[in-house]
Amino acid sequence: MNEPIRMKNNGQISITLHPKRKGTIEPVRAIHVVEEKTDGHEILAEIEEELHSLVGLKSVKQMIREIYAWIIVNKKRTEFGLKTEKQVLHMMFKGNPGTGKTTVARLIGKLFYKLNVLSKGHLIECERADLVGEYIGHTAQKTRDLIKKAMGGILFIDEAYSLGRGGEKDFGKEAIDTLVKHMEDHQHDFVLILAGYSREMDTFLSLNPGLQSRFPIIIEFPDYSxxxxxxxxxxxxxxxxxxxxxxxxxxxxxxxxxxxxxxxxxxxxxxxxxxxxxxxxxxxxxxxxxxxxxxxxxxxxxxxxxxxxxxxxxxxxx
Ligand SMILES: Nc1ncnc2c1ncn2[C@@H]1O[C@H](COP(=O)(O)OP(=O)(O)OP(=O)(O)O)[C@@H](O)[C@H]1O
The missing domain is CATH 1.10.8.60 (Helicase, Ruva Protein; domain 3)
Structure with missing residues (x-):
């Protein structure tokens, strides 16, 4: 785990900062703030070890490596004052039951914690019944409460397409609207993963066209041989x-x-x-x-x- 302050071999002091991480320290002038030089490789080795323990999932592993590289390179570009792509990390996982979606979501939580993208990296797993309430306003409250629990980590919604089940009049729509609002307002405080069977997720997206662009990372989980x-x-x-x-x-x-x-x-x-x-x-x-x-x-x-x-x-x- 990253220590907030570390003395490096070359005598520089490094501070690893995250806005929401407890016990972090505001940089003061006397201390030269540098990015960890070795961290990237250490984290990659740890991630590779975790990926190795997953059977198959070649394209999923490739995607995780790409996300990792993208975050590291964006950090480096920021150091040089270069433009970076807007780093939206909300994701969609498509695949049959038992194909490893929850397992991979947990791994991504750990990765983002290590990369300082998330302050805790924990996973809050929920489904329609946890988000949708019984009267007007109840759904927004339930959804907000869950988002609050997921702050600093990942909110994983299984069978997410069921939120679109009842159309405009259903409280599922209220849950979607609340999620969309918070994923914009708290873009860097939590990562939202919508998971579900491929076909249903595609239908869900076609009925909610505004959603697709908010989930730039889509990962397909094939059935195992x-x-x-x-x-x-x-x-x-x-x-x-x-x-x-x-x-x-x-x-x-x-x-x-x-x-x-x-x-x-x-x-x-x-x-x-x-x-x-x-x-x-x-x-x-x-x-x-x-x-x-x-x-x-x-x-x-x-x-x-x-x-x-x-x-x-x-x-x-x-
Ligand atoms: N690639 C894998 N390597 C090792 N174990 C795996 C792999 N994929 C799934 N498993 C195991 O199979 C079980 C189900 O996996 P998981 O819960 O991640 O699937 P899921 O896609 O989230 O399913 P569901 O949506 O039905 O909850 C877990 O015990 C998990 O450890």
């Missing part, structure tokens, strides 16, 4: 200190091939589906071990093919 889903599964298992037997990997692969083909063009819930299988299978393994009364280390960590529990068709959807 079977190979990627297996990698995600192995990674989740590793984090929980479990492994699949070879048979279990084969059975899971076959199941995913079959499920994905039967869900073509429908919303398959990707990483969330995998997490579901793992949680259910861990419980099934525990029942088996109890029955067999076998508690060796290998037994405790291994999920066998007959431990695997697959969700029903409906659970695969959302």
């Amino acid at each position: 079977v190979d990627e889903l297996i990698q995600i599964a192995k990674q989740m298992m590793k984090q929980k200190e479990y492994v699949f037997s070879e048979d279990a990997v084969r059975k899971l692969t076959d199941h995913l091939i079959q499920t994905k083909s039967s869900f073509q063009n429908v919303r398959f819930s990707n990483g969330r589906y995998i997490r579901n299988i793992i949680e259910k299978s861990i419980r099934a393994q525990a029942m088996r071990l109890l029955k067999e009364n076998r508690y060796g280390r290998d037994e405790l960590v291994t999920i066998r093919s007959d431990d695997l529990v697959f969700p029903t068709q409906n659970q695969a959807l959302y």
Whole structure:
């Protein structure tokens, strides 16, 4: 984490400032304020490490690197008094459930905190019901309260298209208007991410033409391939200190091939589906071990093919 004041190798004192960050210090004449020279590389290394832990998402990773480069270069240009592009960082994430949208939003929060773009970098996740109220004025108040909580961080609205559901007369419109007002007034205090399924988000934007230009960064999250889903599964298992037997990997692969083909063009819930299988299978393994009364280390960590529990068709959807 950045310290507000740091002595550098060359004897200069660097102050890292953010207008809203607690404990920051106003620069005084005697102190030469310089931009951290090493920070950029350190942050990039940390970000690369985090990106590495995400399976697939090649174009998402590329986009994050571009945003990173854009912020750094803009900072450097400012130092030389050069013109910079207006840095609007509100974003739209389009993709099916479980494709990593929330995970990436959290990562972007961390990145912006490290780059001093946001003072806290936390994520406030919400959906229509959290924003929309029941009477005139209630929605604006609820929306404002959430924006307040998100100050210094990211306001992530899942299934954002549902705000446009009821048209002009719906309170969703009031929520959109309040959001738009605040994203202009507090442009540098929070980042708004609207997330949702691609098709619905496109319809939502076509019905609210003024919105599109306010979200210059649009990231598409594709469905994962079977190979990627297996990698995600192995990674989740590793984090929980479990492994699949070879048979279990084969059975899971076959199941995913079959499920994905039967869900073509429908919303398959990707990483969330995998997490579901793992949680259910861990419980099934525990029942088996109890029955067999076998508690060796290998037994405790291994999920066998007959431990695997697959969700029903409906659970695969959302
Ligand atoms: N690329 C990935 N690498 C590793 N794990 C992933 C990846 N994508 C998703 N996951 C895992 O899958 C699960 C669902 O991901 P996440 O909640 O980020 O998806 P989402 O797109 O926000 O879904 P939803 O909109 O349905 O909430 C999480 O447990 C997450 O850690």
